[in-house]
Amino acid sequence: xxxxxxxxxxxxxxxxxxxxxxxxxxxxxxxxxxxxxxxxxxxxxxxxxxxxxxxxxxxxxxxxxxxxxxxxxxxxxxxxxxxxxxxxxxxxxxxxxxxxxxxxxxxxxxxxxxxxxxxxxxxxxxxxxxxxxxxxxxxxxxxxxxxxxxxxxxxxxxxxxxxxxxxxxxxxxxxxxxxxxxxxxxxxxxxxxxxxxxxxxxxxxxxxxxxxxxxxxxxxxxxxxxxxxxxxxxxxxxxxxxxxxxxxxxxxxxxxxxxxxxxxxxxxxxxxxxxxxxxxxxxxxxxxxxxxxxxxxxxxxxxxxxxxxxxxxxxxxxxxxxxxxxxxxxxxxxxxxxxxxxxxxxxxxxxxxxxxxxxxxxxxxxxxxxxxxxxxxxxxxxxxxxxxxxxxxxxxxxxxxxxxxxxxxxxxxxxxxxxxxxxxxxxxxxxxxxxxxxxxxxxxxxxxxxxxxxxxxxxxxxxxxxxxxxxxxxxxxxxxxxxxxxxxxxxxxxxxxxxxxxxxxxxxxxxxxxxxxxxxxxxxxxxxxxxxxxxxxxxxxxxxxxxxxxxxxxxxxxxxxxxxxxxxxxxxxxxxxxxxxxxxxxxxxxxxxxxxxxxxxxxxxxxxxxxxxxxxxxxxxxxxxxxxxxxxxxxxxxxxxxxxxxxxxxxxxxxxxxxxxxxxxxxxxxxxxxxxxxxxxxxxxxxxxxxxxxxxxxxxxxxxxxxxxxxxxxx
Numbered sequence: 001x002x003x004x005x006x007x008x009x010x011x012x013x014x015x016x017x018x019x020x021x022x023x024x025x026x027x028x029x030x031x032x033x034x035x036x037x038x039x040x041x042x043x044x045x046x047x048x049x050x051x052x053x054x055x056x057x058x059x060x061x062x063x064x065x066x067x068x069x070x071x072x073x074x075x076x077x078x079x080x081x082x083x084x085x086x087x088x089x090x091x092x093x094x095x096x097x098x099x100x101x102x103x104x105x106x107x108x109x110x111x112x113x114x115x116x117x118x119x120x121x122x123x124x125x126x127x128x129x130x131x132x133x134x135x136x137x138x139x140x141x142x143x144x145x146x147x148x149x150x151x152x153x154x155x156x157x158x159x160x161x162x163x164x165x166x167x168x169x170x171x172x173x174x175x176x177x178x179x180x181x182x183x184x185x186x187x188x189x190x191x192x193x194x195x196x197x198x199x200x201x202x203x204x205x206x207x208x209x210x211x212x213x214x215x216x217x218x219x220x221x222x223x224x225x226x227x228x229x230x231x232x233x234x235x236x237x238x239x240x241x242x243x244x245x246x247x248x249x250x251x252x253x254x255x256x257x258x259x260x261x262x263x264x265x266x267x268x269x270x271x272x273x274x275x276x277x278x279x280x281x282x283x284x285x286x287x288x289x290x291x292x293x294x295x296x297x298x299x300x301x302x303x304x305x306x307x308x309x310x311x312x313x314x315x316x317x318x319x320x321x322x323x324x325x326x327x328x329x330x331x332x333x334x335x336x337x338x339x340x341x342x343x344x345x346x347x348x349x350x351x352x353x354x355x356x357x358x359x360x361x362x363x364x365x366x367x368x369x370x371x372x373x374x375x376x377x378x379x380x381x382x383x384x385x386x387x388x389x390x391x392x393x394x395x396x397x398x399x400x401x402x403x404x405x406x407x408x409x410x411x412x413x414x415x416x417x418x419x420x421x422x423x424x425x426x427x428x429x430x431x432x433x434x435x436x437x438x439x440x441x442x443x444x445x446x447x448x449x450x451x452x453x454x455x456x457x458x459x460x461x462x463x464x465x466x467x468x469x470x471x472x473x474x475x476x477x478x479x480x481x482x483x484x485x486x487x488x489x490x491x492x493x494x495x496x497x498x499x500x501x502x503x504x505x506x507x508x509x510x511x512x513x514x515x516x517x518x519x520x521x522x523x524x525x526x527x528x529x530x531x532x533x534x535x536x537x538x539x540x541x542x543x544x545x546x547x548x549x550x551x552x553x554x555x556x557x558x559x560x561x562x563x564x565x566x567x568x569x570x571x572x573x574x575x576x577x578x579x580x581x582x583x584x585x586x587x588x589x590x591x592x593x594x595x596x597x598x599x600x601x602x603x604x605x606x607x608x609x610x611x612x613x614x615x616x617x618x619x620x621x622x623x624x625x626x627x628x629x630x631x632x633x634x635x636x637x638x639x640x641x642x643x644x645x646x647x648x649x650x651x652x653x654x655x656x657x658x659x660x661x662x663x664x665x666x667x668x669x670x671x672x673x674x675x676x677x678x679x680x681x682x683x684x685x686x687x688x689x690x691x692x693x694x695x696x697x698x699x700x701x702x703x704x705x706x707x708x709x710x711x712x713x714x715x
Contacts, residue, residue, distance in 0.1 A: 006051070006054055006058040007058060013031050013055075013062055014062065015031070016200075018196060019197045021194065021195055022192070024189070024192055025159060025191045025192075026051045026052050027055060028195065029125060029182075030055050030056060032167065034068070034201070035166075036092065036166055036170050038068060038094050038123075038170075038203065039069070039085070039120070039205065040070070040082070040093045040094075040207055041056055041093070041095065042070065042071035042072070042073045042079045042096075043076070043094075043096030044076045044078075044097070045072075045098070046099070046127065047127065047129055047186070048129055049098065049125060049126075052096050053072060054518070057518075062200075067202050069206075073095070075106075075486060076103070076105040076106035077109050079096070080106040080110050080124070082095060083109075083113055083124075083179065084113070085207060086118040086120035088119060088217060089119060089205060089210045089215060090174075090205055091207060091210060092120050092121040092123070092203060093122055094123040095123075096127065097124060097125070098127055098129060099126060099128050099136060100137070100141050101456070102126065110124075110144065114150050115148075115231070115234075117233065117234075118173060118174075118177055118179055119174075120174065121173040121174045123181075126184070127184060127189060128185045130185065130324060131185075131356070131359075139324075141181065144181075145181055145300075145301045146328065149234045149239065150178065150181055151299065151302060152181045153180060153182045153183065153299055154267045154298060155184075156253075156298065157187055157269055158272075159191070159193035159194060159195045161268070161298070162184065163195050165298065168298075169182050171249070172246070172251070176239075176245060178242065188269060243302055246307075247306065252296060252304065252307060254293065255290055256290040259314060260291075260292065261315060261316045261374070262315060262316060262370075262371070262375045262378075263293040263312070263315050263317075263344075264295070264319045264321060264370075265294075265295045266295070266297065266320070266322075268296050269323070270321045270323060270358060271294075271296055273321075273363040275294075276360060277364040277366075277367040278292060278367065281367065281371065281383055283371075283378060291378065292371070295307075295311040300329060301328075303336070309336065309337075309343075316345065317347060317374035318346050319366075319367070320333060322348060322349075323358045324355070327349050347370055347373075347374070351367075406444065407441050407442075407629065409585070409631045409654065410585035410632075410656070410659070412554045412582030412583065412585060413438055413554070414659055415556075415663065416507060416554050416580050417442040419560035419561040419564060420432075420449055420564060421447055423565060423568070427565075430474065431466050431472070432450045432474070432475045433453075433454075433477070435459030435476070435482045435487075437482055437507070438507075439478075439479050442477070446625065449477075455486070457485045457488075459476045459487070460476035460491035460494070460495055460500075463500075463502055464494060464498065464500070467498065467500040473567075474502040474503070475505065476504045477507060478505070479509070480506065480509065480510070480520055481512035481514065481515065483506055483539075484521050491504075492504070492575070493543055495575040496543055496545060500574065501573070503564070503568060504576070504577045505580060506536055506579045508536055508579055508582075509582065510583045511587055513584040517584065517586070517590070519532055520532075521534040536579050537579050545575055547567075547572045547575070549577070549579070550578075551578065551581065552581050553581075554580045555582065555658055555659050557659075558665070589655060600680045605679065606679070606681065607677050607678070608656060608680070609675055609676075609677055610650075610654055610675070610676050611658065611661060611673060611676075612673070612675075613648045613649055613672050613674075615638050615647045618647040618672040619670045623669050624648055624663060624667075624669055624670075627667055628659060632652075633648060634648075634650075634651055658675070661673040
């Protein structure tokens with residue numbers, strides 16, 4: 001997996017009872033799964049839960065020793081289908097999703113799983129990728145929990161609470177025969193803390209044991225009339241059992257005084273933000289002891305009506321802290337109070353934003369506004385009468401430019417879009433559909449290629465409406481990760497069946513690079529536990545694509561341009577597929593740099609290419625930057641008083657990929673790019689020749705300066 005190792009982190013998974021575990025939240029979840037007798041684990045990587053899959057992959061020996069099956073699934077749908085093992089067998093299983101997009105992919109399997117119900121505990125760990133750190137559309141997973149009647153845990157963001165929630169989730173699932181979703185936000189996944197470990201427990205019944213004694217029960221098959229009975233079972237049995245279990249086991253928590261005029265109801269994941277806001281207002285200390293009663297919903301679905309009404313009793317006003325939209329929890333609590341016929345005034349989205357991440361300042365403003373309205377006497381005097389002379393904070397959004405994501409230095413995907421831009425200069429703008437992955441950055445300047453994306457692996461399918469013929473053929477971009485996730489069956493199968501006339505470019509960088517460099521089926525590296533080395537070109541040919549071209553070095557811009565032109569002008573009927581392959585530069589550097597550093601330290605000869613720009617030759621038109629966009633290619637002011645425009649400049653971050661020179665050559669730009677090979681530990685002959693060259697160059701430079709001086713004297 002891109003030569004990235006979590007070997008040190010994996011060692012912590014072996015800690016036993018009473019030992020202190022210190023690490024990130026995502027690693028703590030992995031440890032908690034082993035402590036709670038999980039029988040099988042799976043999922044699909046994606047922020048913020050990528051590391052969970054990475055750690056599990058490196059911990060396969062530990063898992064195998066415990067009798068735990070680990071599967072790196074092709075998609076979240078496949079991961080959810082894997083939970084079928086818990087339908088008939090008392091085996092605990094856990095899978096991971098990347099936030100709402102993962103839930104979307106898994107929704108079909110999730111709905112069937114929730115309808116049939118489970119015997120063993122089924123836990124779905126959802127990395128809720130929400131807010132300004134998110135790489136996806138802004139949605140919540142809560143709606144799917146409500147739709148499919150899946151219980152949703154949202155624990156307080158500290159390691160003891162998160163670890164405890166894993167065990168509680170399994171127990172709740174088994175007590176109610178219902179899958180449980182455990183939501184962890186970005187900050188929860190990467191929060192660092194400590195908890196007291198327990199011994200790892202082998203599953204009482206392993207998947208191997210289950211194979212020796214197969215079970216089946218047609219009442220759990222999702223077909224009429226069983227599906228009608230399953231719906232009634234959800235409402236009449238599972239839901240009340242869940243509410244009773246949550247109350248009996250104390251999964252939700254209360255903090256602060258038992259009574260008070262006001263109170264705050266909050267998602268567990270919002271606990272740190274709320275207590276910090278109260279601390280800044282002088283209403284809580286650094287240990288979380290608060291003067292305002294708090295009802296912390298570590299289980300946000302289902303709501304335990306009796307618990308909430310008990311908390312609300314005797315209060316004049318309540319604030320609901322619920323991040324994101326729609327305001328599912330606030331609406332439900334409002335309905336409960338309405339049906340009760342009396343109760344406090346309910347505030348929520350009138351005090352806090354409907355959409356957007358609840359950052360520290362947002363939380364402070366909302367909590368302060370609520371207390372000023374409902375109980376102003378609780379605020380300290382200095383807060384009650386703020387300093388009106390305080391300077392206004394500037395709106396940085398108007399002065400600081402946005403910094404959207406972009407390709408890494410030396411990225412092999414950049415030349416693909418440089419070639420495509422050159423093609424469009426000749427033939428005109430094309431309809432181009434994008435897909436999920438690093439290649440989506442091409443929709444941003446300087447390329448501005450690809451204007452829409454409909455989902456992982458769905459780029460070519462989203463061009464379906466344009467594949468009926470026209471002046472120019474539509475083009476679709478898809479990555480190798482998206483290809484194996486959903487693209488082969490959905491996008492390529494769709495194109496072949498409908499005799500699409502479009503062009504599909506598969507960006508093959510050897511990994512699922514955007515999610516951290518995990519291996520996929522077409523990866524070149526040998527994976528000891530997974531099957532790699534399956535060419536994408538062979539896969540598309542296998543489903544009926546007959547026009548396939550392969551470019552095994554994407555930095556060859558002229559070749560890419562020629563292949564693209566061929567695909568756009570050929571008379572061939574049916575989809576045209578171009579597989580453009582080069583290893584992800586980030587993963588390549590991750591692998592090669594330690595090897596080079598070791599070789600240099602050992603005194604072995606190492607040669608590293610570097611590129612530069614001759615400022616005396618550069619014309620300053622900056623076309624190279626518009627066609628490359630490499631972060632290492634920037635601008636530089638010259639010392640020449642006769643030149644006003646800055647010239648192109650390559651900084652120290654250059655990795656020597658050569659794309660800038662290739663683009664300059666293909667676009668017939670100025671020949672100002674040069675390559676210099678930096679040699680570490682050169683041989684005796686190389687050192688001698690270097691001294692000779694330096695002496696000759698110094699002599700020529702001195703002669704030129706003497707001539708300039710002589711010419712100056714004549715004038």
